Amino acid sequence: MNVHEMLQNPDEHVRFAAYLDKLGHVADPDEVDRVGSVLTDPDQTMAQSAVLRHLDRRAAGLYPGPPYEGWAQALAQATIDHPFLAQGLREWSVFRAVTLKLPWQPDDLLAASNWLQLKTAAGTNTEAIEILAEAGRTKRIRNTARAGLSHRSES
Structure with missing residues (x-):
């Protein structure tokens, strides 16, 4: 078809x-x-x-x-x-x-959709995760990022 x-x-x-x-x-x-x-x-x-x-x-x-x-x-x-x-x-x-x-711009990440912020918060880029832990759009994004940072500090 x-x-x-x-x-x-x-x-x-x-x-x-x-x-x-x-x-x-x-x-x-x-x-x-x-x-x-x-x-x-x-x-x-x-x-x-x-x-x-x-x-x-x-x-x-x-x-x-x-x-x-x-x-x-x-x-x-x-x-x-x-x-x-x-x-x-x-x-x-x-x-x-x-x-x-x-190279990337923090403003691009902060203006991005919840999908991208959440996917990034669960990722491996510490700089991006720190930005999202502080200024992610939703509580879920901020908590996911904080959990990732806390996991890294324990390792």
Whole structure:
């Protein structure tokens, strides 16, 4: 079933699952076009949710290595008209920088979503964890960061 055939199915749950399947099996050179095709679905909430799930899956596998940067740049162009998706890519880039100890800005981390702050608070970058222990957005984030710092001081 191609993307155009998927659009003919009125059930967004069926289309969502089909999009995830198609995105999960797309060859790298075709990924940007496939993402663009999914984003033509009239149900933008569903389409963007499928693309975000795909971006999260791909970013989780790519972020530690050099291919991430080219991939993120290409997908940033494909999602430029979709602020929700562009924000998700930016957050993966902040996570990558913090985790790999590349240059990053504390303000980027503090402005990030609860998801990114919590993921970072449970990570290994002491500087980031200290920032989140003090100024994380939620009590859960601050407590997770403090627990991580306390665990480190006991080791």
